[in-house]
Amino acid sequence: MTANSPDSHVNGILKQLSTPWKIALERANRIKNINFNDGLILDLACGSGIQLAAYSYQLRRPCVGIEINSERAEIAKKSLNLILENDLLNECKIIIGDSLKKSEINLDDNIRFSLIHLDPARPTNIQSHTISEMQPPPIKTLEIWKDLLIENGGIILDLSPRLSNEQCEELERELNRVFPKYRQTWEWSSQGRGRVDRLSVWLGSVASKNNLSRYVRNHPKDIENSIIVESNKLSWNENNFELKEIDVKINDYISIIDAALISSGLEDEWIESKKFEGEWLRKKGRRPLFLHSNELKNNDKGKNLIFETGIVRSVIEHKIEDGVGPLIEIGNKLGFKKLTLRMKILPELQPIFQSELDKKLVDLGDTGFVIKLPKNKLAICTKI
Numbered sequence: 001m002t003a004n005s006p007d008s009h010v011n012g013i014l015k016q017l018s019t020p021w022k023i024a025l026e027r028a029n030r031i032k033n034i035n036f037n038d039g040l041i042l043d044l045a046c047g048s049g050i051q052l053a054a055y056s057y058q059l060r061r062p063c064v065g066i067e068i069n070s071e072r073a074e075i076a077k078k079s080l081n082l083i084l085e086n087d088l089l090n091e092c093k094i095i096i097g098d099s100l101k102k103s104e105i106n107l108d109d110n111i112r113f114s115l116i117h118l119d120p121a122r123p124t125n126i127q128s129h130t131i132s133e134m135q136p137p138p139i140k141t142l143e144i145w146k147d148l149l150i151e152n153g154g155i156i157l158d159l160s161p162r163l164s165n166e167q168c169e170e171l172e173r174e175l176n177r178v179f180p181k182y183r184q185t186w187e188w189s190s191q192g193r194g195r196v197d198r199l200s201v202w203l204g205s206v207a208s209k210n211n212l213s214r215y216v217r218n219h220p221k222d223i224e225n226s227i228i229v230e231s232n233k234l235s236w237n238e239n240n241f242e243l244k245e246i247d248v249k250i251n252d253y254i255s256i257i258d259a260a261l262i263s264s265g266l267e268d269e270w271i272e273s274k275k276f277e278g279e280w281l282r283k284k285g286r287r288p289l290f291l292h293s294n295e296l297k298n299n300d301k302g303k304n305l306i307f308e309t310g311i312v313r314s315v316i317e318h319k320i321e322d323g324v325g326p327l328i329e330i331g332n333k334l335g336f337k338k339l340t341l342r343m344k345i346l347p348e349l350q351p352i353f354q355s356e357l358d359k360k361l362v363d364l365g366d367t368g369f370v371i372k373l374p375k376n377k378l379a380i381c382t383k384i
C-alpha cells in the first residue's frame with residue numbers, strides 16, 4: 001500500500017494519541033532532503049507509529065520504533081505495514097520495551113541512527129504541563145540513546161505546547177548540556193484557529209542553520225504549502241504586552257493576527273518580511289491586534305495569518321459590561337447589518353450581548369466587528 005492510501009486506517013486509530021497523518025507527513029517532508037549519511041530512524045516512544053512511518057516513507061530509510069504498551073506496538077506494526085513498501089518494511093522493526101532500559105532492547109551491535117524522534121506521553125485534559133510529567137522523561141531518555149546517533153545526526157523532540165516559558169528555558173539549557181555541539185531550533189506549529197497545536201525542538205542536522213525559532217502554519221490540504229516564519233530569537237526572551245495606549249483614529253486599519261504566531265515570538269519577523277507598516281496594539285491573548293494606516297497589501301498565502309481586517313468607523317467611550325445599547329445606536333447610524341464582538345467578555349454575557357446586537361441592527365449594509373481599546377474605549381470597524 002502506498003502513502004496515498006493509509007488515510008482511512010490512520011484516521012480511525014488512536015485519534016487522541018497519534019500524530020495526524022498529514023502533519024506527520026509534512027514534518028517528514030521538510031527533512032527529506034537533508035544528507036544524513038548512513039543510519040536508521042529511531043522513535044523512542046512510537047505510539048501508533050504514524051510519525052515513524054511518515055519519516056521512513058519520506059526519507060526512504062528503515063526505522064526502529066520502541067513502545068512500552070504492547071497494544072500500541074501492534075498498531076504501530078500495522079501502520080508500518082500499511083504505509084511502507086515491502087523492501088523498506090522488511091528492514092523495519094517495532095520493539096515492545098521500555099526506552100529507559102536500553103540493555104533490554106535487542107538491537108544489532110553495529111546499528112546506528114541518523115534521526116532520533118521522541119514524542120513523550122503527557123497527561124490529557126489538563127491546562128498546563130510540566131517536563132516531569134512526560135513519559136519517558138525526554139532528557140534522561142535522549143541521554144541514554146545519544147551514543148547510537150551518527151555524528152551529523154538529528155533529533156526531533158515533541159513537547160506540550162502548554163509548557164511554560166520557564167519550563168522551555170530549562171529544557172533549552174538541559175539540551176545544551178547533553179548535546180553541546182548541536183544547534184537547536186524551537187518550532188511552534190498551528191493548523192489555524194489561533195492555537196499552537198505542537199511545540200517541538202529540532203536538534204543537530206534537522207535544526208535550521210541560522211535560526212533558533214520557527215513558526216509553521218500548516219496548510220490544511222497541501223503539505224508543501226505551509227507558511228514558515230523563522231527567527232534568531234526565542235519567544236521567552238520577549239516581552240509581550242496586553243493593550244498599548246495608542247491613539248486609534250477613524251479610517252485607521254486594525255487587523256486581528258494569528259495568535260499562534262505571537263506565541264512563537266515571530267510576529268515582528270513576519271511583519272517585517274511582509275513590509276507591513278504599523279504598530280502592535282496588543283500582543284497577548286486570543287486576538288493580537290495590529291494597527292496600520294494602509295491596507296495590508298498581501299496577495300500571497302501569508303494572508304492566512306491575518307484573521308480579520310477592518311477599517312475604523314468610530315471610537316466610543318463605553319464599558320462593554322454596561323451593555324450594547326450604544327453599539328446598536330451607532331451601528332444603525334453607520335449602516336451596519338452585523339457587528340461581531342471580538343473581545344474578552346464574561347462568558348455568560350457574551351451570547352446575550354451578541355444576540356441583542358444581531359436582533360437590533362436593522363440595516364442591510366456593512367458587516368463589521370468591535371474591539372476593546374484601552375481606557376474603556378471601543379473601536380467599531382467595517383470588515384474589509
Ligand SMILES: C[S@@+](CC[C@H](N)C(=O)[O-])C[C@H]1O[C@@H](n2cnc3c(N)ncnc32)[C@H](O)[C@@H]1O
Pocket residue numbers: 017018019044045046047048049050051052066067068069072097098099100119120121122135136
Ligand atoms: C504521545 S505518544 C507517541 C505518539 C506517536 N508520536 C504517534 O505518532 O502515534 C507517547 C507514547 O510513549 C509511550 N511510552 C511511555 N513511556 C515509555 C517508555 N518508557 N518507553 C517506551 N515508550 C513509552 C506511551 O505508551 C505512548 O504510546
